[in-house]
Amino acid sequence: MAAEIIDGKAFAAALRLRIADAVPAFEAATGRVPGLAVVLVGDDPASAVYVASKGKATLAAGMASFEHRLSADVTQAELEGLLAQLNTDETVDGILLQLPLPAHLDEQAAVATIDPDKDVDGLTPVSAGRLALGIPGMVPCTPHGCLLLLQDRLGDLSGKDAVVIGRSILVGKPMAALLLGANCTVTMAHSRTKDLPDLVRRADIVVAAVGRPEMVRGDWIKPGAIVIDVGINRLAPADGAAKGRLVGDVAYEEAGAVATAITPVPGGVGPMTIACLLRNTLVAAHRRAGLSDPE
Ligand code: NDP
Numbered sequence: 001m002a003a004e005i006i007d008g009k010a011f012a013a014a015l016r017l018r019i020a021d022a023v024p025a026f027e028a029a030t031g032r033v034p035g036l037a038v039v040l041v042g043d044d045p046a047s048a049v050y051v052a053s054k055g056k057a058t059l060a061a062g063m064a065s066f067e068h069r070l071s072a073d074v075t076q077a078e079l080e081g082l083l084a085q086l087n088t089d090e091t092v093d094g095i096l097l098q099l100p101l102p103a104h105l106d107e108q109a110a111v112a113t114i115d116p117d118k119d120v121d122g123l124t125p126v127s128a129g130r131l132a133l134g135i136p137g138m139v140p141c142t143p144h145g146c147l148l149l150l151q152d153r154l155g156d157l158s159g160k161d162a163v164v165i166g167r168s169i170l171v172g173k174p175m176a177a178l179l180l181g182a183n184c185t186v187t188m189a190h191s192r193t194k195d196l197p198d199l200v201r202r203a204d205i206v207v208a209a210v211g212r213p214e215m216v217r218g219d220w221i222k223p224g225a226i227v228i229d230v231g232i233n234r235l236a237p238a239d240g241a242a243k244g245r246l247v248g249d250v251a252y253e254e255a256g257a258v259a260t261a262i263t264p265v266p267g268g269v270g271p272m273t274i275a276c277l278l279r280n281t282l283v284a285a286h287r288r289a290g291l292s293d294p295e
Contacts, residue, residue, distance in 0.1 A: 001256040003227075006149055006263045012271035015148070016061060019278045022294040023062040026285060034285035035064035036094040036120065036277075037086050041079065041105065042072035047098045054096065057274045063281060066092060072102050079105060080113045087115040093288055094120035094281035117288060120280040122174065131177045136287075138280050143175035145272025146207055146228045147182065153226060153261055154205075158183035163200050165189045165216065165249070166209035171230055175207050196220075208249035218254025227255050227262040230269050 027033050036058045040051045051067065058065040068082060079101075086095045095118045101107050116126035122140035130137030150157060162184040166172035172188065179186045184205065189196055200206055200220040208216050209230035221227060231249030238244070248265030256262045263269055283293055 001253065003256040003259040004153075004261040005256075006153060006226075006228075006261050006268060008145070008149060008263055008268040009271045011149060011152060012145070012275035015272075015275040016057065016278060018295070019275070019282050020061045022282060026282070026289070026291070026294075029291060030285075030289050032091065033063050034093045034281050035066060035091045036096065036281045037066040037068060037089070037092045038096045038098060039068045039070065039079075039082060039086075040098045041070045041074055042102050044100075047100075051098050054274060054277065057278060058281070061278050061282075063278070064091065074105075076105055076109065079110055083110065083113045087113075087118065092118065093285035094118055094277075096121050096277070118284055120277055120284055122280070123169065128169070128174070131174055131181075134181055138284065139178065139276075140170060140174040141273045141276035141280065142171050142209075142230060142269060143178055143207075144276045144279075146175060146230065146269055147178045148276070149228060149263065149269070149272065150205060150226065151182070156183075157205070160184045160204040161187075161202055162205040162207065163187045163189055163203035164207045164209070165193075165196070165200070166207075166211075166230070168209065171209035172207075175209065179205070179207075206250075210249045212249055213247045214249070214251040216250040216255065218251055218256075218258050221255045221258040223258050224260045225258070227259045228269060229263050229265050232265060232270065 023033055038051050038054055055065040055067055086092050095114050111123050114124050116124050119127045119138045122138040127138045162179045164172050164176045167188055167190045176186045176188045197220040201222050203225055205226050207228045211231055213233040227250055229248035229250040233247050235244035246266050286293055
């Protein structure tokens with residue numbers, strides 16, 4: 001492996017420390033700590049694990065964590081009622097609705113009821129609009145984490161050719177908007193893109209957010225490129241193993257032999273997501289209190 005391994009775990013740990021360091025000053029100025037409310041509907045085990053780790057990280061940063069668990073058969077009106085109540089709760093700075101929701105609920109309508117100033121996941125139409133217009137708002141956590149890792153490695157991204165593979169609302173689209181905002185020349189690829197390997201070969205920066213194990217091969221990568229692998233895919237268990245290995249959307253060893261730097265899976269982008277969620281909560285708290293953004 002010739003490439004530098006981008007240590008997202010260490011970067012995220014340092015970011016979380018900086019966030020925790022900023023909480024006492026906020027408390028001194030306002031008489032309270034920032035608060036994050038997480039809403040979980042139903043009992044999907046993976047979602048329950050995510051919610052628990054978000055709550056733990058929030059408390060570890062010295063912030064208040066409010067967890068709301070609703071039963072799987074909650075009505076749309078009940079869910080939106082809770083979100084409306086959290087919108088007006090002065091102790092709540094950030095609201096996160098854990099997705100996916102059970103099939104009978106309208107996800108888009110529920111997300112749209114969240115106050116954009118408390119939308120720490122950056123998923124409301126207003127947040128997406130602010131990002132597209134380049135005005136301050138809440139930026140989705142995973143792509144924001146990717147941008148921080150790229151800026152840490154490269155400094156100014158101006159003029160870089162970036163290819164984003166995947167166009168989801170959660171990752172691909174906001175990632176492209178952030179890279180454009182950082183003056184990259186951005187190409188967005190998706191399942192209908194023609195000649196994807198050729199397109200990727202032109203990129204200085206490759207962000208893969210597809211959900212297909214090891215789809216991006218080493219010979220797609222331009223020598224010297226930086227590869228950010230957002231994908232989290234669990235392979236089928238090897239003989240006798242209880243669980244399969246986690247891999248990204250990029251063939252790590254192959255791409256690492258050509259790239260100049262690459263994020264591993266796990267330990268790359270993943271840890272940045274929660275760190276950026278805490279950062280968004282801190283920023284939302286400052287803005288709501290009329291304070292300038294923390295460093
Ligand atoms: P989605 O399924 O919502 O989107 C996948 C995107 O990949 C779509 O735009 C799809 O195109 C595109 N795609 C699918 N097949 C191909 C192909 N053969 N060639 C090119 N593009 C293709 O996924 P998410 O964006 O939510 O997540 C992507 C990955 O990132 C997943 O592995 C997920 O687990 C992971 N993830 C990791 C996070 C982290 O914290 N590290 C956070 C969020 C996600 P089309 O639109 O045409 O269908």
